[in-house]
Amino acid sequence: MVDWTWAQMRDCRFDVDRVPELLERVETRNDPEAWKELGWRLVLEHDVVSPASFAALPRLVRLAPHSAQARGLAGQILERAAGPHGCDDLPANCTGAIAEFREVLDRHLRSRPADYLVSFRALLAVEEQYHWANTLEGFTDGILHVDCPHCGVGVTIAIGCFGCYAQVRDGGEEIRRELRPAVGEQLVGTGRWMHQITVRDGQEVLTGGIAHLFGKAECPCCAGVFNVADEYASANRPVMR
Incomplete structure (x- = not known):
C-alpha cells in the first residue's frame, strides 16, 4: 500500500504507485530491472x-x-x-538530503573513481551550477559555438585532444587562433572552484579543459579577445524559474 505522502507524487509517466515499490526493490535487493524502470520514471527524455x-x-x-x-x-x-517540473516547493524541502549528497560526492570524487565526470556534474548541480552541470563534457573532443561579442561572427571553440582553438570559416578557408587558458588568479568564481576540485583529484584532462573554457579566445576575424565561458553561458544558460 502506498504511503499517503506519495498520493500526489506523480512520476514522469503520471503514476503515483510505482516509484515507492521500485525504491523498495532497489533498497532491499538492488534489483537491476527496478533501477532501469526507476530511471525513466524519475528522469524522462527532454530533461x-x-x-x-x-x-x-x-x-x-x-x-x-x-x-x-x-x-x-x-x-x-x-x-x-532549475527547469519546469511543477513542484517548486519540493527541492527546498530536500535541503538536508542535498547537503548529505554534497558530502557523499566530495568523498567519492577524492577516491578518483571511474565515474568521476558523472559525479562531478552531480556536485555542480548540488552547488546550483545547473548550466555547467548540464553542459560539461569530458573535454576529449568538445566543440562550443559562440558569437564574437566584438564583430558578431560565429566562432567555433574547440577544446579537446585534437587542440584548443577558436575557428571561423572564411569562404573555403578555416582560420584558427589558439585559445589562451586561464592560469592562477585569472580563474575566479565558479571556474576557480571547478579547477581546484579537479586539480585536487588529479583529473588532468578536466583541469586543462576547464582552464581553456574559462580562459580567453581571440576572434580570428576581428582579433577581439573575449572570455569563452562568459560568452557561451550568456547565449546558452536557461532562464531560471
Whole structure:
C-alpha cells in the first residue's frame, strides 16, 4: 500500500504507485530491472522530472555512498532542478538530503573513481551550477559555438585532444587562433572552484579543459579577445524559474 505522502507524487509517466515499490526493490535487493524502470520514471527524455523525482531524492542519497546508480540518478534529478517540473516547493524541502549528497560526492570524487565526470556534474548541480552541470563534457573532443561579442561572427571553440582553438570559416578557408587558458588568479568564481576540485583529484584532462573554457579566445576575424565561458553561458544558460 502506498504511503499517503506519495498520493500526489506523480512520476514522469503520471503514476503515483510505482516509484515507492521500485525504491523498495532497489533498497532491499538492488534489483537491476527496478533501477532501469526507476530511471525513466524519475528522469524522462527532454530533461523532464516530476514531483516523485524529488520525493525519491532522500532515499537515493542514502544509497549513494555505495551505489553508482543512486549517485547517477540523484545527480540527474538535481541537474534539472532549475527547469519546469511543477513542484517548486519540493527541492527546498530536500535541503538536508542535498547537503548529505554534497558530502557523499566530495568523498567519492577524492577516491578518483571511474565515474568521476558523472559525479562531478552531480556536485555542480548540488552547488546550483545547473548550466555547467548540464553542459560539461569530458573535454576529449568538445566543440562550443559562440558569437564574437566584438564583430558578431560565429566562432567555433574547440577544446579537446585534437587542440584548443577558436575557428571561423572564411569562404573555403578555416582560420584558427589558439585559445589562451586561464592560469592562477585569472580563474575566479565558479571556474576557480571547478579547477581546484579537479586539480585536487588529479583529473588532468578536466583541469586543462576547464582552464581553456574559462580562459580567453581571440576572434580570428576581428582579433577581439573575449572570455569563452562568459560568452557561451550568456547565449546558452536557461532562464531560471
